[in-house]
Amino acid sequence: MSMINYASREINCKLVYYGPGLGGKTTNLEFVFNKVAPNARGKLISLATETERTLFFDFLPVDLGTIRGFKTRFHLYTVPGQVYYNASRKLILKGVDGVVFVADSQIERMEANIEAMQNLYDNLSQHGFNITALPFVMQYNKRDLPNAATIQELQAALNPGWPVEDPARQRVTPDPYHEGENLIEEVGGQWIERAPYFEAVAMNGDGVFDTLKAVSKLVLKSLGTA
Amino acid sequence: MSGASSWSFREEDSKRIHVILMAFLRESNARTGMIVDRTGQMVATVGEEPTFDPTAFASLTAADFSANDQLARMIGEPEFGSLFHQGEKESMYLADIARRVILVVLFDNRTTLGLVKLRVRQTVAELSKVFDDMFTRGDAGQVRMETGFVGEAEDELDKLFGA
Incomplete structure (x- = not known):
């Protein structure tokens, strides 16, 4: 629910980083x-515990500058990943315009990733949202670790695709970020769409801006006429 | 259902709110009145210009209010319609408006909590009417930017984050 303030000529969009703890x-x-x-x-505002675990959220506003007379700003939020902070997670999703799911690539964290993804679906649906209709991007983080699962395994578990019912959208749509792959395609007689994905090593910044740029563009598109 | 239901805030909305809040500040002797939406965005500021970062302030206000809403439910209340944070010199009073936005009042010892509370009640009623009108009018939920906006915004993204 982005707000366009014609009085102060501002647009603010809310992006939420979701995913398992750590x-x-x-x-x-x-x-x-x-x-x-x-x-x-x-x-950067962090509501964290003394051991730097996110307690409520982190918040960072990023300014895009003035576009067509409108000061355009993205509000970046993270949620606490630990399972027992679900009440806080649900609150942060209020009014979300776009979601980045930060998955931990380590094979041992696969269960935690799946649980967090299920939790995202549940919490969004309680706000009346459907993840397949929201600007949504996957980030596979910690790609540098030796125990990282393969992209194929992660995609199969976390981003297997959702059915595309609208006949107008049932056409092969290439993934602009990965040559030879598609975001929308027919698999076993069924048209499916997957969220764009990015590999990352957030500690040294690899993939961080690519992810943010991709989700921001999807959000901007949802605001536009085209 | 899409999550991208948006709402717009027009010049005339701003004027109506400004008039209501100016009257409130005059009658209550409070310093600043602000409207923050429930997702954490600053909608309007009237009175003394705050010296803090308004963006951060708005996001924390919304979080504060939401967290307290949940606490209310846990003790069997549908909501806490208002919150009061007392400091030594500066205090703040927060009140729900039409379940969509929050009125934040900053005040110091030039006035009293009693007077602020008294005046807030009337102000909340007036502001609720404004926001009810805003959310029920035809364009709610289908705000769209003019053609060309998206392209230009994408160019700015490339500049900011690298193409």
Whole structure:
């Protein structure tokens, strides 16, 4: 639910980084905070425990500048990943415009990833949202670790695709980020769509901006006429 | 169902809110009145310009209100319609408006909590009417930017995050 304020000529869009605990959501925001020019971003607010685990959320506003007379800003939020903070997670999803799911690539974290994805579906549906209708991007983080699962395994478990019912959209749509792969395609007689995915090592910034740019573009498209 | 239901805030909405909040500040002797939406975005500020970061303030206000809403439910209340945070010199009073936005009042010892509360009641009623009108009018849920906006915004994204 982006708000367009014609009085102050502002547009604010809310992006939420979701995923299992210790997956790298906060690290994504910290990298953006450190790399974006200080005049293009606000303060990074972290409501965290003393051991730096996110308790409620992290928040970082990023300014795109003035576009067609509108000051355009993205509000980046993370949720606490730990299972027992679900009440807080649900609150942060209120009014979300786009979601980044930060998965932990380590094979041992596969269950935690799946559980967090299920939790995302459940919490969004309680807000009346459907993830397949929202700007949504997957990030496979920690690709540098030796125990990382393969992209094929992660895609099969976390991003297997959802059915495309609208006949107008049932056509092969190439994945602009991965040559030779498709976002929409026919598999076994059924048209399916997958969320765009990115590989990342958020600790050193690999893939962080690619992910953010992709979800931001999807959100902007949802605002446009085209 | 899509999650991208948006709402717009027009010049005339701003004027109506401004008039209501100015009257409130005059009568209550409070310093600043702000409207923050439930998703954490600053909608309007009237009175003394705050010296803090308004964006961060708005996101924390919404979180504060949402967390307290959940606490209310746990003790068997549908909601806490208002919250009060007391400081030594500066205090804040928050009140729900039409379940969509939050009125935030900043005040110091030039006034009292009693007076602020008294004046807030009337203000909440007036603002609720404004926001009810806003959310029920035809364009709610289908706000669209003019053609060309998306392309230009994408160019800015490339500049900011690298093409």
